[in-house]
Amino acid sequence: MKLWSGHLFFFIIAFSSVSSSRVLELSDKFIDLSGDGMWFVKFYAPWCAHCRRLEPIWAHVAQSLYNTAIKVAKVDCTRFPTVATHYKVRAYPTIMFIKGSLQHEYTGEREKDDMVKYATRMAQPAVQRVTHADSIGYLKESHNIFFGYVGKTEGLLWEMFALHAEKYQPHTWFYVMSKDVIKNEIDRPHNDTAVFVYKEDGVYFFDACEDLLRDQEALNTTLDKWINTERFGFFPKITRANINHFMDINKYIVIAIVSENKLGEITQTERDFKDMIESIIRKKKSELHENFQFGWMGTPDLANSIAMSDLTVPHLLVLNSTTSHHHIPDDDPVLMTPEAVVWFLEQIYTQQAPAYGGDYWLIRLYRAFFEARTTLGSMWRGNPVLTALVFGLPLGFLSLICYSVFCSDILDSDEDEEIESHEKKD
Numbered sequence: 023m024k025l026w027s028g029h030l031f032f033f034i035i036a037f038s039s040v041s042s043s044r045v046l047e048l049s050d051k052f053i054d055l056s057g058d059g060m061w062f063v064k065f066y067a068p069w070c071a072h073c074r075r076l077e078p079i080w081a082h083v084a085q086s087l088y089n090t091a092i093k094v095a096k097v098d099c100t101r102f103p104t105v106a107t108h109y110k111v112r113a114y115p116t117i118m119f120i121k122g123s124l125q126h127e128y129t130g131e132r133e134k135d136d137m138v139k140y141a142t143r144m145a146q147p148a149v150q151r152v153t154h155a156d157s158i159g160y161l162k163e164s165h166n167i168f169f170g171y172v173g174k175t176e177g178l179l180w181e182m183f184a185l186h187a188e189k190y191q192p193h194t195w196f197y198v199m200s201k202d203v204i205k206n207e208i209d210r211p212h213n214d215t216a217v218f219v220y221k222e223d224g225v226y227f228f229d230a231c232e233d234l235l236r237d238q239e240a241l242n243t244t245l246d247k248w249i250n251t252e253r254f255g256f257f258p259k260i261t262r263a264n265i266n267h268f269m270d271i272n273k274y275i276v277i278a279i280v281s282e283n284k285l286g287e288i289t290q291t292e293r294d295f296k297d298m299i300e301s302i303i304r305k306k307k308s309e310l311h312e313n314f315q316f317g318w319m320g321t322p323d324l325a326n327s328i329a330m331s332d333l334t335v336p337h338l339l340v341l342n343s344t345t346s347h348h349h350i351p352d353d354d355p356v357l358m359t360p361e362a363v364v365w366f367l368e369q370i371y372t373q374q375a376p377a378y379g380g381d382y383w384l385i386r387l388y389r390a391f392f393e394a395r396t397t398l399g400s401m402w403r404g405n406p407v408l409t410a411l412v413f414g415l416p417l418g419f420l421s422l423i424c425y426s427v428f429c430s431d432i433l434d435s436d437e438d439e440e441i442e443s444h445e446k447k448d
């Protein structure tokens with residue numbers, strides 16, 4: 023397998039050598055240069071397989087951004103370790119957007135379109151001004167979710183809004199506008215300044231009471247928490263790449279689990295189930311939104327390793343994002359009515375439903391064992407002879423378990439190669 027992908031890789035390189043010239047190769051001089059302009063940089067090491075996989079995609083990213091102000095570049099961190107240290111690179115590849123003193127690590131999917139969209143967004147100011155009432159309609163169409171500030175650009179609320187816009191720029195959009203611009207679109211209260219989020223079909227205001235507006239620290243934390251919870255849609259897709267963002271929001275995460283095939287299709291039963299779960303949050307937004315974040319997963323793998331069992335699809339999994347405990351309904355999820363699901367959520371909220379898992383070491387051990395078993399199972403199906411050779415030695419199996427216990431966090435996308443472990447090998 024390895025050999026084959028190696029050959030394939032050389033083919034791709036030869037094929038894309040024209041466009042890869044658009045990627046600038048940086049040296050340690052970059053540390054002094056980086057303040058000038060906008061940079062989208064890949065930190066890599068030649069030995070890392072994930073970096074090689076990214077190489078042709080990165081060339082296409084450079085091609086797409088060629089006529090923009092964004093410079094697409096790469097640094098070989100084995101040749102210029104000072105650059106890696108300077109930017110606190112911990113794994114290869116790391117992708118970073120660097121603008122002046124600001125640096126944001128890209129954590130999304132390593133697909134060309136996602137990365138180009140991200141860089142284009144990051145190249146703009148964190149807060150953009152909307153000057154025409156007509157533009158609001160356009161914003162609603164082009165973004166599912168955006169945050170807005172209404173009123174004069176002075177005072178504590180504005181300062182904090184601008185501060186958080188910079189922090190959350192990688193994830194969402196921020197605009198500033200006067201009262202006049204927004205008056206036809208949003209039926210807002212009579213306050214002089216306001217912060218709101220436009221989400222899918224409605225406007226939700228940040229509750230800026232007077233006490234809060236006088237207390238910088240309290241406003242800082244309250245606004246931060248509010249933006250962090252409101253920046254998700256009502257029913258987003260949850261993946262290994264983004265689940266950690268959801269774990270930060272201190273709500274229960276209600277996940278409909280289905281199993282997409284390679285074309286992203288699901289069966290009718292799964293579709294009905296997913297739609298049923300989505301309809302609950304859409305209909306009962308005001309009651310549930312405060313404490314529950316809904317979403318769906320396109321594969322049971324991640325859910326299985328959280329629940330430590332082979333869940334049938336479709337299924338329902340509820341995660342407590344603070345404690346990492348999870349809940350699964352006793353009944354067959356397919357037979358559940360929306361009322362039954364809401365009842366189940368109420369039980370969870372009042373802590374009457376049984377909670378499983380959590381993050382202590384015994385659970386970790388079992389989880390690691392479960393993951394190892396699953397990995398072994400799929401290896402066996404793929405290539406029984408090789409698997410027998412590799413795992414004929416019980417030691418191999420044992421070390422896989424130990425490796426999983428000590429080196430992996432279940433919610434980490436453990437995609438990247440850690441620098442330290444490689445250096446030890448050297």
Ligand SMILES: *[C@@H]1O[C@H](CO)[C@@H](O)[C@H](O)[C@H]1NC(C)=O
Pocket residue numbers: 211213215216217227228229230231232
């Ligand atoms: C408007 O002002 C009042 C009184 O200061 C406050 O209670 C309320 O939360 C504010 N509304 C918004 C949306 O900020």
Ligand SMILES: *[C@@H]1O[C@H](CO)[C@@H](O)[C@H](O)[C@H]1NC(C)=O
Pocket residue numbers: 238239242243246
């Ligand atoms: C706001 O809070 C963050 C931590 O969440 C802190 O780093 C920052 O310095 C605070 N800013 C102000 C102006 O209080």
Ligand SMILES: *[C@@H]1O[C@H](CO)[C@@H](O)[C@H](O)[C@H]1NC(C)=O
Pocket residue numbers: 272273274342343344345373
């Ligand atoms: C999670 O569990 C803890 C302890 O049982 C509880 O205090 C908390 O409210 C739960 N919910 C969320 C969303 O964290």
